[in-house]
Amino acid sequence: MTKIARRAKQSLELIHAMIYFAPEAADGFAGLGLAPGRMSYYAGRAAPMGPVGAGVVAATFYNFNPESVAKSIPRAWSIATPDAVLAARLKAADEALRRMLGEDVIASETVAETAELAREATTACTPDGKPLYAGHADLDWPDEPHLKLWHAITLLREFRGDAHIAALQQAELSGVQALALHSTTSGGFTPEAAKKLRGWSDEQWALASRQLRERGLVDAGDEITDAGLALREEIESATDAMSMAPWSALGEARTEVLIRNGGRLSKALADAGAMPEGLRR
Template sequence: MTDTARRMFGLLEPICLVTFHADETNEELAALGHRTYWDGYFASRAAPLGRVPAEVVHAAFYSFADGEVARHIPSAWETIPPEASLAARQRGSAASVRRILGDRMAESAGLVRAADLTTKAATSAPTEGRVMYAGMRTLPVPSEPVARLWHSATMLREHRGDGHIAVLVGARIGGTEAHVLSALEMGVHPPESFGRIHHLPKERLAAVMNGLRERGLVDADGRFTDAGRETKQRIEALTDDLAAPPFEALSPTELDELITELEPITARLVAAGSK
């Protein structure tokens, strides 16, 4: 099922990315009173966990540098209930998907079937050790098909993310280190210029790079060593393995049907840049 998990990630990820790249979600969150993109991001994504401290959100999200979460949590919840931010995120995301797909595709029987099968997979995996996924599982599944497709795709994204974090912890790769390895895999050089980390203090980035050099994962020029490339490949392969259980709930026929129905939906979203 490893290949299946990788294939499904490619098909479902563009459905989730509208949340971060399209305008509707940010507009919904701004209308609530969130002052910045990141206030809305942390308040709405962390909302399924409840009113937990910044330290818990930092641990669950994993990839943010020390102190970044605390700039937004819990202050983003002080005047706006987490439930309101969560609802705004869902409304905006579904509106983005609907706009990009157009009424004909958004209201098609194929999308309804894709939503049903995605939901079956997303509600079938064990929650143990999956903090973000477990939080999403406590939420009601929307009845409207486009919202249901986005919600269930996002559940699967959080399930995969929880597994990915477990693999990174096992490999002793921290959140910033993980961004460096991803940047190198994408051909970004120097990796410190990667958009997710370029804003961090230079001394922090230098310490991360030095640590990776000491472990033999990057060379003096800040590029992959063979060991570094192998480590990244091993992390991604194990992440795929851990992301497979939800799809075991689908029969081979259902899985083929889901792939067939998702392909044109994903193609439309990718063509639009998910925005």
């Protein structure tokens, strides 16, 4: 039953994650004076927690280089307040979803139904031990169905993400080690993309890879081993188990409807270029 949590994540995540690559978001943050790239990303995702420091952002994001975070946070808050960042982010989500899905889909019963199911699923999520989720859960709900859907998927994503960090710590993987291990698997970022997006240097990445080799999780060619695959599955299974509350509350039948609808919307977003090519294996 817990595998349904993983299927939901795979089906729904792009509905939220498209915001990180949408030109509408880049333009909105630039309009506030935020530097493109990492500063905009850090501020955009961290804004629900308020004007927190670099340590909080690095801790809650986990696999980003703290040195990279400290170059942008808390400086970003002297440029734009968290409230201004949140407003720009929501406006960008609206514009990006309308562009990629089209007005007919935005106004469809499918989006309205999917939004209500996703919103109901979030009512079973609790903030205990989940700081990034908790920050997002304190935000007001948007009124329009497509934005309600985007916000609900954001909540579900961060709820699972906070649980995933707990599973990684249980597995004794640092942020960069977890990222390096994930980059060896199908669907993970390529090492080049991971280093660029998360701010790790070649030297830091090489050290993490060596540490994974010492644990027998990757081989001499930095390919994942059977032990590495087993650990990855343990981590994902633990994350699934800690992320079941929304799906148990929604029930299997309605969760399947959400997965089906979300999968169709995600495919439409992918076909519209929501995820840049060449980032993943």
